Every structure is written in structure tokens, then in C-alpha cells.
Amino acid sequence: MKPSYLLVFVLLLLVAVSPRAHGQEPADAAMIYLQATTFDPLQTNGPLLAATAGAASPYYLVQFAGPVEAVWVQQITALGGRVLGYIPDNTHIVRLDADNVANVRSLPGVRWVGPYQPTYKLAPDLALNAAHAGETPLALMVVAFADVDAATITAALQSQGATVQESARYDWGLLFRVTAPATALATLIQQPAVAWVERYIEPQLANAEGRKLMGVEAVWQNYGYFGKGQIIAISDSGLSVQGNLTPDFDTRLIRAFAPSEMNLSSPQCMAKTTWTDLNGHGTHVAGSVLGNGTRSGGNAANHV
DSSP, X not given: OHHHHHHHHHHHHXXXXXXXXXXXXXXXXXXXXOSSOEEOTTTOOSGGGXXXXXXXXXXXXXXXXXXXXHHHHHHHHHTTOEEEEEETTTEEEEEOOGGGHHXXXXXXXXXXXXXXXXXXXXXXXXXXXXXXXXXXXXXXXXXXXXXXXXXXXXXXXXXXXOXXXXXXXXXXXXXXXXXXXXXXHHHHTTSTTEEEEEEOOOOOOXXXXXXXXXTHXXXXXXXXXXXXXXXXXXXXXXXXXXXSOOGGGTTTOOOOOOHHHHOTTOHHHHHOOXXXXXXXXXXXXXXXXXXXOGGGTOOGGGTO
């Protein structure tokens, strides 16, 4: 009978040391970490959790009792919810009909359900300075949830005096680069489908710094290796523009293949019959590896 007693003892020990056996949770497991704020929804009663006037929003934060299990997500989906993205810790943004919120709250794996507040959507630096910016035009990046129509968000942005510079759709949502008056921020974050607003920062070329961090220059100086005569194969999103290749690749491209030549079993690949880069990542990688630097003032002959 000793094995049985041992099993019972182990089970009792697990219950005794489990924080939840005493109504407690690990301090860091209860927090929700947003860019705009960090809080434990069962402990915080501050203004960030207060109801905010504006259009009714179908978007909620759903925090689970622990690391998210697939069955918990499936239960929310079965109740009509649409899970849109993960927020640490153990939290998802979910689109829910108001009638289903109480049902989701009652699920055994759910710790807390609360509205995705407008105050969660604004980058802290904008929140601090917006009140003093007046009509000053701001360059912004606006993220919208993936389940909305781009035309709807575009119209909402334009109604607030924003000019849309460019936009793109990704699996995780819609991304807009806009110019808008600072006074529009308060209204923009009230739009239910808007998930996040931050300043737009112009990308800067940093390959020259990257090669230092990776030790490339040390290899040049210590060993004299510059890649001369080497043939490199890159499998990525494409290259520049087919038929109008950037001068950075002059005399350096031996052969390029369209997706339709590489993967005959994929309908998406078969539909793309050119190797033109529609994403930009492939051109970036190829330029880093074998570009001659012409457009950025480089001199390949002197390795600069």
C-alpha cells in the first residue's frame, strides 16, 4: 500500500504549494502588458479601466487563468468570438457580440473579460504631448483590426482630417501611414476598429552599422575576404523590379526565378509568373549580401 500513500502525499503536496490553493496567483502571471499601460485587471480600478464614452466596441481583452490552451480558444470560437491576437500575459484580443460576453466570462479557463479601451490604443508619447500639440500635423501609423474593411477605416481617418499616405493589409491587421492634426487623436482612438496609434518614424538605412555589429569589417581587415567570385543563392520575396533592376545589382545577377518556376504544387506560386519583389524583404536581403552600393554612394572596387 505504500505506493498509494505516496501518490496521495504527492497530490496533497501539489495542492499545498499551488498558489491558487490559497487564492493567490504568481505576481507576474496576473498582469496584462499593453504598450500604453500594465495592470492586473482584478486589482486595478483606475481610470484606464473606467468606461469611456464613444461608439460601442465589440473588441474585448480576454485573460485566461494560465498559459492559453487550445481548447479555451476553441470554446470562445464556439460562442461566436473571433480571436484576433495575443497580448501578454495569457490574454487575447477577441471580437464578441455583447450578448456573448457573459457566456465567455463564465468559461472555466477565463480569468477576466473587459473592453478594449480607447486609452489602450495611444502610444504613451502621443498621450503625453497631444494636449499641447493643437492643430500641428502629425505623421502617424494607425493599426486597425484584421476583421474590418480598409475602405471603412480610410473613410473614418479622412473624416478626421487625416491624409492617408499609404496602407497595407497583413494577417494581423491593417496598417495605415497618415498625416493628421493632433486634435484628431482623441477621436481616432474612439473608433472601435482602430487598434493602435503611434508616431511614424522614417526608416533609416543602417547596413553600415549592421556590418560592424556582425563583425564583417573585422573579417575584411583581418582576412581580406570580400566575397569576390562567390555565387550566392537567395530564396525570398523577389528582387527589385523585373525588367528595371536597380543599379545596385548591375552585372551581379546571374539568374532569377519566378515562384511559378520554383513551386509547381502551390496555386499561389503558380499565379506569380515574375520575380518582381512585391514585399521588399527580398530586395533588402539581396542588397545586403551582394549589392554594390551604387545608390548609397558606395564604391565596390574599394570595398566601401
